Amino acid sequence: MAQQAGLTQQQRIAPDWRAIRLGRGFVTVVVSTLVLLAVCAVFAPSAVSAGGLAGSLPFAAIIAIVGLGQMLVVQQGGFDLSLAGGVSLAVVITTHLSGGNDAALFQSILIAVACALVAGAVNGFLVGVVRLNAIIATIGMNALLYGAVFAVSGGVPRITTPLMAEIAGGKVLGIPHSVLFALVVLVLVSFLLKATVAGRRFEAIGANPLAARAAGLPVRGYQASAYVLAQLLYCLAGVLISGITREPTAFQGDSLLLPSVAVVVLAGTSLLGGRGFPISTVIAAFFLNQLSQFALAVGVPFSAQTIIQALALVFGIGVYSVRFRATATNRATMSNSEETDDV
Amino acid sequence: MSKTLTLSLSLATISLTTALAATTLLAETPSWCGPKQASLALLDGFGGNSWRLVTTASGKEEAAKCPSITQFEYADGQGNTQKAISDINSMAARGINAMVVFGDAGPAVLPALTNAHKAGTIVVPYRVNVGGEEGVNYAKFIGSSFVEDGKSWGNWIKENLPEGGNVLFLSGPAGNSQGLDELKGMKEVLDDKYVFINPEPFAVTNWDPSLTQQVLSAEIAKNDKIDVIVSDFGPSLVGALPVFAEFKRSIPMLATSDGNSLSCFWKQNHEANPDFKLFTVATGNDNARLAVQWAVALATDGTPPADSIFKAPVYEDSVSGTPNPVTCRDDLPGSIYLSAELADDAQAAAVGQ
Numbered sequence: 260m261a262q263q264a265g266l267t268q269q270q271r272i273a274p275d276w277r278a279i280r281l282g283r284g285f286v287t288v289v290v291s292t293l294v295l296l297a298v299c300a301v302f303a304p305s306a307v308s309a310g311g312l313a314g315s316l317p318f319a320a321i322i323a324i325v326g327l328g329q330m331l332v333v334q335q336g337g338f339d340l341s342l343a344g345g346v347s348l349a350v351v352i353t354t355h356l357s358g359g360n361d362a363a364l365f366q367s368i369l370i371a372v373a374c375a376l377v378a379g380a381v382n383g384f385l386v387g388v389v390r391l392n393a394i395i396a397t398i399g400m401n402a403l404l405y406g407a408v409f410a411v412s413g414g415v416p417r418i419t420t421p422l423m424a425e426i427a428g429g430k431v432l433g434i435p436h437s438v439l440f441a442l443v444v445l446v447l448v449s450f451l452l453k454a455t456v457a458g459r460r461f462e463a464i465g466a467n468p469l470a471a472r473a474a475g476l477p478v479r480g481y482q483a484s485a486y487v488l489a490q491l492l493y494c495l496a497g498v499l500i501s502g503i504t505r506e507p508t509a510f511q512g513d514s515l516l517l518p519s520v521a522v523v524v525l526a527g528t529s530l531l532g533g534r535g536f537p538i539s540t541v542i543a544a545f546f547l548n549q550l551s552q553f554a555l556a557v558g559v560p561f562s563a564q565t566i567i568q569a570l571a572l573v574f575g576i577g578v579y580s581v582r583f584r585a586t587a588t589n590r591a592t593m594s595n596s597e598e599t600d601d602v
Numbered sequence: 603m604s605k606t607l608t609l610s611l612s613l614a615t616i617s618l619t620t621a622l623a624a625t626t627l628l629a630e631t632p633s634w635c636g637p638k639q640a641s642l643a644l645l646d647g648f649g650g651n652s653w654r655l656v657t658t659a660s661g662k663e664e665a666a667k668c669p670s671i672t673q674f675e676y677a678d679g680q681g682n683t684q685k686a687i688s689d690i691n692s693m694a695a696r697g698i699n700a701m702v703v704f705g706d707a708g709p710a711v712l713p714a715l716t717n718a719h720k721a722g723t724i725v726v727p728y729r730v731n732v733g734g735e736e737g738v739n740y741a742k743f744i745g746s747s748f749v750e751d752g753k754s755w756g757n758w759i760k761e762n763l764p765e766g767g768n769v770l771f772l773s774g775p776a777g778n779s780q781g782l783d784e785l786k787g788m789k790e791v792l793d794d795k796y797v798f799i800n801p802e803p804f805a806v807t808n809w810d811p812s813l814t815q816q817v818l819s820a821e822i823a824k825n826d827k828i829d830v831i832v833s834d835f836g837p838s839l840v841g842a843l844p845v846f847a848e849f850k851r852s853i854p855m856l857a858t859s860d861g862n863s864l865s866c867f868w869k870q871n872h873e874a875n876p877d878f879k880l881f882t883v884a885t886g887n888d889n890a891r892l893a894v895q896w897a898v899a900l901a902t903d904g905t906p907p908a909d910s911i912f913k914a915p916v917y918e919d920s921v922s923g924t925p926n927p928v929t930c931r932d933d934l935p936g937s938i939y940l941s942a943e944l945a946d947d948a949q950a951a952a953v954g955q
Contacts, residue, residue, distance in 0.1 A: 286795070292783060303824070305820070305824040308823050310848050311820065312823070314819025318816055393777065413954045414955070415655065416651065417935070499740065503841075504839055505840050506811050506837065507812065508810060555816070556820050558800075558801045559801065560802070561776040561801070562729055
């Protein structure tokens with residue numbers, strides 16, 4: 260009850276800026292990113308040069324989009340391991356079915372979206388309605404999706420269409436289109452989660468499904484919807500990859516699963532479900548990508564690059580595992596906005 | 603009367619045709635194909651990319667040249683070591699006489715190969731070193747000379763960049779022996795005037811086009827001067843090379859392995875990029891042919907080929923035009939390899955396009 264009261268009362272009028280206490284996840288991610296940028300500027304200036312950023316930002320945008328998808332599922336206390344298959348399937352559908360022909364691009368993207376809807380609905384049904392363990396259900400779905408990847412592509416990469424390359428790889432005022440896509444997705448997800456009744460219920464259900472059910476909310480439907488929305492975002496990421504990478508492999512999603520979970524954790528979303536932090540998730544995606552660019556620019560051996568990324572994750576998880584008194588606030592007093600812990 | 607005549611005439615025709623066919627067959631039968639009948643299996647550790655599809659089709663075509671091969675089987679390990687091992691075991695259990703194995707998992711498949719060898723199967727691993735010893739663990743290992751590839755690249759770089767310069771070398775997963783061998787070959791030819799600006803021993807790309815793109819953009823941002831890029835998987839660069847345009851720099855010289863998409867990319871972009879010269883060695887799909895020849899020779903009592911190491915020939919040179927100028931077939935899929943012996947349209951069929 261307390262939760263529902265806290266979450267549905269949107270009575271915040273004019274914010275008192277002096278009283279705002281910034282959210283821990285937001286502060287951690289922003290501070291880490293600023294520190295990283297400063298370190299880059301000193302030790303590896305090429306990683307923050309305009310050209311360097313132009314080359315790496317599209318990949319950060321992809322991580323941000325899949326990260327937002329994974330966040331929705333994690334908010335419901337789940338895990339979506341079918342991300343790799345979902346992204347890869349979207350990649351091969353847009354490259355193979357269009358066959359390098361611009362005229363067939365739109366239809367092939369529609370087919371990719373339809374596949375994502377079906378995969379998400381089945382995941383949602385298995386986890387939300389049949390109550391299967393999310394890891395088991397989505398791992399099965401991942402295998403099915405990879406079956407479809409092989410059926411469509413035979414595992415063979417194919418060159419994308421010129422139009423797709425322009426849509427995903429082009430630039431407006433020096434900003435890569437893929438980054439704009441990520442920002443639009445961020446605004447949409449933030450708006451849905453934080454400013455609509457459905458979004459507030461979504462978070463309430465994630466925080467405590469039993470209490471939500473007691474309050475009369477349709478828990479199963481909301482949980483299932485997380486998987487559908489997530490698949491749609493994976494599909495968008497896959498379509499963008501097919502434009503950013505000229506000849507993407509049929510397994511492009513594989514390397515995205517771990518980063519997607521990493522950015523969700525770094526942004527402070529609890530793996531047990533509850534509040535989501537879309538803005539922090541997107542900044543974390545930029546942070547993670549910049550970290551690998553930094554390692555590449557400094558020229559450390561590949562082994563060290565992997566270790567640096569792993570340490571960043573340990574740091575991220577560590578920050579949230581240590582509970583400070585000041586932030587150990589009651590859930591009921593938490594704000595519904597992302598950037599603050601203020602009521 | 604007429605019946606007997608017809609019968610004897612047709613008999614004569616049949617025997618004549620048979621004799622003719624046999625002579626033709628004998629004339630075309632290669633020396634590595636002996637008289638003893640045998641069955642052959644081609645085992646792939648991972649069959650899911652265009653290079654493997656073309657390679658498998660090449661091996662199959664080679665085996666078809668020998669009429670003594672009565673049965674041809676193929677199994678794809680799908681990148682799963684357990685499945686690759688079980689494929690080897692099941693082929694041995696089915697009594698296949700000879701098997702040609704692409705042992706992607708390396709020494710992990712050696713025990714299964716050894717068991718098959720001990721059970722009397724002719725086992726010929728190729729290209730990837732699986733450890734073990736010839737005659738003890740398998741019949742014959744058909745390696746590929748990556749050191750030779752490195753030397754070919756080194757010689758071309760020396761010829762076209764005599765004053766020395768900055769070299770960026772990209773290879774696959776960290777520590778892969780192919781990349782190390784290629785580096786060894788290059789170092790034999792190139793002296794200290796040539797500086798390798800990548801992290802030792804090579805920049806890791808996992809042969810993944812998207813990672814290649816990220817690695818290359820980081821290296822371009824970091825190094826103001828890259829004179830030549832060396833990569834052992836040319837087509838994976840196609841997505842990454844346009845990054846040079848972001849920095850308003852010309853694509854530099856490129857020494858790599860061939861691929862139709864890469865050649866077509868060169869055709870489209872070399873005019874806008876004055877420094878973009880291209881040199882390729884054959885990607886080596888025909889490595890499978892040499893391995894098949896050996897396996898068939900040993901299983902059918904034929905004469906084994908003279909070579910036991912596959913040397914990838916130099917394929918394209920945009921500067922000298924020898925042995926070939928850059929060859930782009932934009933009517934065919936980008937993911938085929940014109941350097942392979944397999945006919946272009948057969949390759950297109952093999953990659954399903």
